Amino acid sequence: xxxxxxxxxxxxxxxxxxxxxxxxxxxxxxxxxxxxxxxxxxxxxxxxxxxxxxxxxxxxxxxxxxxxxxxxxxxxxxxxxxxxxxxxxxxxxxxxxxxxxxxxxxxxxxxxxxxxxxxxxxxxxxxxxxxxxxxxxxxxxxxxxxxxxxxxxxxxxxxxxxxxxxxxxxxxxxxxxxxxxxxxxxxxxxxxxxxxxxxxxxxxxxxxxxxxxxxxxxxxxxxxxxxxxxxxxxxxxxxxxxxxxxxxxxxxxxxxxxxxxxxxxxxxxxxxxxxxxxxxxxxxxxxxxx
Amino acid sequence: xxxxxxxxxxxxxxxxxxxxxxxxxxxxxxxxxxxxxxxxxxxxxxxxxxxxxxxxxxxxxxxxxxxxxxxxxxxxxxxxxxxxxxxxxxxxxxxxxxxxxxxxxxxxxxxxxxxxxxxxxxxxxxxxxxxxxxxxxxxxxxxxxxxxxxxxxxxxxxxxxxxxxxxxxxxxxxxxxxxxxxxxxxxxxxxxxxxxxxxxxxxxxxxxxxxxxxxxxxxxxxxxxxxxxxxxxxxxxxxxxxxxxxxxxxxxxxxxxxxxxxxxxxxxxxxxxxxxxxxxxxxxxxxxxx
Numbered sequence: 001x002x003x004x005x006x007x008x009x010x011x012x013x014x015x016x017x018x019x020x021x022x023x024x025x026x027x028x029x030x031x032x033x034x035x036x037x038x039x040x041x042x043x044x045x046x047x048x049x050x051x052x053x054x055x056x057x058x059x060x061x062x063x064x065x066x067x068x069x070x071x072x073x074x075x076x077x078x079x080x081x082x083x084x085x086x087x088x089x090x091x092x093x094x095x096x097x098x099x100x101x102x103x104x105x106x107x108x109x110x111x112x113x114x115x116x117x118x119x120x121x122x123x124x125x126x127x128x129x130x131x132x133x134x135x136x137x138x139x140x141x142x143x144x145x146x147x148x149x150x151x152x153x154x155x156x157x158x159x160x161x162x163x164x165x166x167x168x169x170x171x172x173x174x175x176x177x178x179x180x181x182x183x184x185x186x187x188x189x190x191x192x193x194x195x196x197x198x199x200x201x202x203x204x205x206x207x208x209x210x211x212x213x214x215x216x217x218x219x220x221x222x223x224x225x226x227x228x229x230x231x232x233x234x235x236x237x238x239x240x241x242x243x244x245x246x247x248x249x250x251x252x253x254x255x256x257x258x259x260x261x262x263x264x265x266x267x268x269x270x271x272x273x274x275x276x277x278x279x280x281x282x283x284x285x286x287x288x289x290x
Numbered sequence: 291x292x293x294x295x296x297x298x299x300x301x302x303x304x305x306x307x308x309x310x311x312x313x314x315x316x317x318x319x320x321x322x323x324x325x326x327x328x329x330x331x332x333x334x335x336x337x338x339x340x341x342x343x344x345x346x347x348x349x350x351x352x353x354x355x356x357x358x359x360x361x362x363x364x365x366x367x368x369x370x371x372x373x374x375x376x377x378x379x380x381x382x383x384x385x386x387x388x389x390x391x392x393x394x395x396x397x398x399x400x401x402x403x404x405x406x407x408x409x410x411x412x413x414x415x416x417x418x419x420x421x422x423x424x425x426x427x428x429x430x431x432x433x434x435x436x437x438x439x440x441x442x443x444x445x446x447x448x449x450x451x452x453x454x455x456x457x458x459x460x461x462x463x464x465x466x467x468x469x470x471x472x473x474x475x476x477x478x479x480x481x482x483x484x485x486x487x488x489x490x491x492x493x494x495x496x497x498x499x500x501x502x503x504x505x506x507x508x509x510x511x512x513x514x515x516x517x518x519x520x521x522x523x524x525x526x527x528x529x530x531x532x533x534x535x536x537x538x539x540x541x542x543x544x545x546x547x548x549x550x551x552x553x554x555x556x557x558x559x560x561x562x563x564x565x566x567x568x569x570x571x572x573x574x575x576x577x578x579x580x
Binding site for chain 2: 030088111112113116119120121122123124126143144146147148149151152153154155157161162165167168169170171172173174175176177179180182183184186187189190191194195198199200201202204205206207208209211212218223240243244247248249250251252253254256257259260268
C-alpha cells in the first residue's frame, strides 16, 4: 500500500521505517529539507496514485494549517489521517471542512514513543468505518503484534479523545509510582530501594511497563542523582482535567498528578508564601525569609 | 526442604500447594479442623525436624498471638516467618521477643493473590541475611520464575514496609484507571469504551497487569452493571498515608485514592450536607432535602 507521510520527526520517521519494513510504500515530507524525501507537499501528493492517503504527523500547533494545506492539493476520494496530538474538539470541524471537498478524515491517537518502531504503536482511531477499513493495512503494519493495540473508538474525535484519556491515566500512574518511590526513600526501613522496585516487576499487583521503565532508570542512576525533580507537561493531562470539569467527573488522582507537575516547576510557591504569612499573622509562627 | 505452615486459608493453602509442587515437605495447621493436617500447633512442631522453619500466614489481628504461641513450642535455632499483612512496626518488637529465646524471625510481604499459585508469589523480605539464606529454597519455590519477584529489602520490618508501599501504589494505580474509565463513559466521543480499554493492553504507556484485569472484568460485564461503586480497604492504604504523614512525604495521588474509597462507602456525605447548608445560607441556593 502507498502512503504519504507529512512530518518525519521522532515519531513520523520511526513510523515510516516500520511501515516500509512491512512492505508499504511511504513518500515522506518534512519541512526540514535535510530530512524530507520530496521537495514539497505538491511533490508528495504528485507522487501518490489516487485515491490517496496522507498521514499528517506534525506538532499539534501546526496540524490545522498542515491539514488544510494538504487538503488543498488533494482530490475527492482522498483521505487525510491526523496522527498527532490534536485536541479532540478540532477533529469534527476539520472533518467537516474536508468532507465538504469530498476528502475523508480520520483522527488517530498514537502511543508508543521511541519504543514504537520495534514494539509497534498502539492506535486509537476515530472516524467513519469505511475510512478505517481503507487505512486498515497501514494500521495493521503500525500496531503491535497480537490482538491488542488497535481500536476504532468511535466517530471523528474519538481517537484523539481516547488518547487524551490514556495520557491522563498515564499522569496518575507515574505519580503513583513516584510517591511510593519517595516514601521508600524517606523511610529508614527499606535499605535497598532500587532492588525493591526491581523485584516488583514480576508477580506483583503493580507490575507494568512504566514500572519496568522506572527500574531501568534506577539501573542507570540508582539515586536519580543526575535529575532535578522537575516535570513538564505536554497538554494532554490538562485537557483530561478540562474534560473532567466539563463533564463533572471527579478525577482526584489525575488532577493531583497534574498539579504535582505544576508545583515541580515553581522556584518558589506564592501559595505557600501566603500560608507562611498567615501562620505568622495569627500565631506569630516563625517564617523563612529570602 | 521441610516447612511448617500455620494458616491454610486462601493464601496459605495455595502456597502449600505451590511448595509441594516444587518438592518441599509442608506440614499445615489451620484452626479449622476440616482443613488442618495436624491436630494442633504442638503436633505441627513435633512433625518437623530441628532446626525448624514455621511460616505463619494468618490474619494480621491474630498474628502476634499466633507467633508467640508457635515460639513457645520452638527451640533455639528455629526460625519463624510472618508472611501475613502485619504492620511493619510490629516486626522489630516481635523479632526481639523471639531473638531473646534464640529464635530467628523474618517478615515477608507476599503479593500475588489468587493468581499466585500458578504465577508465583512476589516476596519482599526483611530480616538478617543468614535467616534469609536459610529460607531461600522456600522463597525460590514460591516466587515467580525469572529474575524478578524476590527482594531482601532490608532488616526486620523492611519486608512488610515494602509490601505496604506496594499496596499504597496499587491504590493510586487502580484509581488512575478508574477515573479514566469514568471519563470515557461520561463522554459522548468514545462509543466503545471496553474496546478502548482492551486495545490499551499492548503498545501503550498504560499497559499493566491491572489494566489486563480491568479488561477481563469488562469482558464479563461491559457496563460493570452488576457492581455497586463501593470499595473496601484492608488497611495498607491507610498505613501508607500514615507513614507519609509521619515522614512528611506528599502523597497526593495515593491519599486521593484512599479518600475516594472512603467516599464510596458513604450513604450520604456529612461534608456535602455542610456545603449545601452554607450555599443555602449565604446565597439562598437551592438544596436537596431527604
